[in-house]
Amino acid sequence: MIPNHPLDSNAYPAQSDSDGQRPDKPEEACGVFGVYAPGQDVAKLTYFGLYALQHRGQESAGIATFEGNQVHLHKEMGLVSQVFSETILNQLPGDLAVGHTRYSTTGSSRVVNAQPAVVETRLGKLALAHNGNLVNTTQLREELLRRNWDLITTTDSEAIALSIATEINAGKDWLEGAICAFRQCKGAFSLAIGTPDGLMGVRDPNGIRPLVIGSMGTSPERYVLASETCGLDIIGAEYVRDVEPGELVWITQEGLASFFWAEQPKRKLCIFEMIYFARPDSIMHDETLYSYRLRLGRQLAKESPADVDVIIGVPDSGIPAAIGFSQASGIPYAEGLIKNRYVGRTFIQPTQTMRESGIKMKLNPLKDVLTGKRIIIVDDSIVRGTTSRKLVKALRDAGATEVHMRISSPPVTHPCFYGIDTDNQDQLIAATKSVAEIAEQIGVDSLAYLSWDGMLKTTGEDTNSFCSACFTGDYPITVPEQVKRSKLMLEKSATC
Ligand SMILES: O=P(O)(O)OC[C@H]1O[C@H](OP(=O)(O)OP(=O)(O)O)[C@H](O)[C@@H]1O
Ligand SMILES: NC(=O)CC[C@H](N)C(=O)O
Ligand SMILES: [Mg+2]
Incomplete structure (x- = not known):
């Protein structure tokens, strides 16, 4: 059995807020960044890259730089701007760097679990930054313990790093060792891995999480890896292409080499990246x-019109869909809610009165815009329903006479096992309630979701090329029964 840290039975320790639900932990996915740029300030480039990827994870941040065989590492709990100062960045010299912003999915939110994960191998240290989540962590960790590795974290990411180290120590080189290890990993992994000899970029055979390649010029060739293109833009790197599902890119002084290591790669990008997680300026x-x-x-x-005076969106991620709704319906768009962009996750627990005012700490309604108006409020998704319920009350309190809600994706009915720690299924409002029941619970005059067909039609691509398990329960990578049990409401078998 694997020793289980008391905090790690779930990535997020079970706690309750005043609603009897867990604290407001938004759905996110980690951000990874890597840069190979001899002669450049790689730590600072990584810092800015992570800054642009901050929305993907706000629990901890870290950078590892390689100066020949020497690795310099700094990681801490907090936002990128809190974790790094000019002084700290100046202590991270090198030609190559990897960085990470974390949103925990396996292993609790503690500094020991922060990334990059650095492990020692026969060929020198490797530093690994992971976005995604494995579904066979238990087996990998048991195997590593059997091989007498000390597991110092409780993450799946350390298990990937140590599996690579195991292969290297058995005599393989970086590429062979890494490929052997990736073939043992099941689940989602987009990785940036630093080594003394080069930088590696990898996506799992389904490419569930994104990873892009950027160029920072030739002679010498300098490359960047980032979860999203917004991580390239900020440092002036030019987008080259995506790392493909099941591909490994190996960036050294010779340039960029590509290896397809997975037997049957099948594109299954998480559609929620497109609908919600990734930044709207990412391509x-x-x-x-x-x-x-x-x-x-x-x-x-087109699907669900309503006769109202004004369309408003839920900041931040609901805004583009609200503008699109206004364009198609001809009903004016207005800003009806102002978001405080500085409400992080780690703020001091508010007083009881403040808790009751709930949403206003994050979103404050504009009375002048709302008073006496019939409104449609557009958001990208309803997950637990916490945001919508508080919001609808705040909009009515601010004077809206009718509140109709429109959601630019289908109902979220299933949890994610691939890198977004959505709640257990019983906490997902659409898993247990009909649209009419949800409308009643959140207190709207009407509620409509985008249809499944409407979403696919809009997405345009081959409909099979996305993971949409959160809407369908159709998981493209088999999730072991015991992992499923941790989050899914499974029917009891007749023998139990
Ligand atoms: O139903 P719930 O469980 O409350 O979650 C759904 C809400 O959470 C997300 O936004 P979030 O507040 O995380 O941030 P963003 O839109 O600013 O990215 C999403 O866009 C919805 O608004
Ligand atoms: N959200 C993520 O991509 C998390 C990466 C990894 N599973 C961790 O928990 O650290
Ligand atoms: Mg939102």
Whole structure:
């Protein structure tokens, strides 16, 4: 049995807030970054890259730089801006760096679990930054313990790093060793791995989480890896292409080499990256996600119109769909909610009165815009329903006479096992309630979700090329029964 840290039975320790639900932990996915740029300040480039990827994870941040065989590492709990100062960055010299912003999915939110994970191998140290989540962590960790490795974290990411080290120590080189280890990993992994000899970028055979390649010029060739293109833009790197599902890119002084290591790669990008997680200025499938989300909003307006005076969006991620809804319906768009962008996750627990005012700490309604108006409020998703319920009350308190809600994706009915720690299924409001029941619970005059067909039509790509398990329960990578049990409401078998 694997020793289980008391905090680690779930990535997020079970706690209750005043609603009897866990604290407001938004759905996110980690951000990874890597850069090979001899002669450049790689720590600072990584710092800015992580800054642009901050929305993907806000629990901890870290950077590891390689100066020949020497590795310099700094990681801490907190936002990128809190973890790094000019002084700290100056202590991270080198030609190559990897960085990470974490949103925990396996292993609790503690500094020991922060990334990059650095492990010693026969060929020198490796530093690994992981976005995604494995579904066979238990087996990998048991195997590592059997081989007498000390597991110092409780993450799946350390298990990947040590599996590579095991292969290297058995005599393989970086590429062979890494490929052997990746073939043992089941689940989602987009990785940036630093070694003394080069930088590796990898995606699992389904490419569930994104990873892009950028160029910072030639002679010498300098390359960047980032979870999203917004991580390239900030440092002036030019987008080259995506790392493909089941591909490994190996970046050294010789340039960039590509290896396809997976037997049957099958593209299954997480569709929620497109709908919600990734930044609207990031490019996926040749367009900004802003444009994609506008189109989702337009489709939603065609499917579910309502006779109202004004359309408003839920900041931040619901705004593009609200603008699209307004464009297609001809009903004016207005800002009706102002978001405090500085409400992090680690703020001091508020007083009881403040807790009751709930949403206003994050979103404050604009009375002048709302008083006496019939409104449609557009958001990208309803997960637990906490945001919508508090929001609808706040909008009515601010004077809205009718509140209709429109959601630019289908109902979220299933939890994610691939890198987004959505709640257990029984906490997902659409898993147990009909649309009419949800409308009643959140207190709206009407509620409509984007249809499944409408979403696919808007997305345009081959419909099989996405993971949409959160809407369908159709998991493209088999999730072992005991892992499923941790989150899914499974029917009891007749023998129990
Ligand atoms: O139903 P719930 O469990 O409350 O979650 C759904 C809400 O959470 C997300 O937004 P979030 O507040 O995380 O941030 P963002 O839109 O600013 O990215 C999402 O866009 C919804 O608004
Ligand atoms: N959200 C993620 O991508 C998390 C990466 C990894 N599973 C961890 O918990 O650290
Ligand atoms: Mg939102």
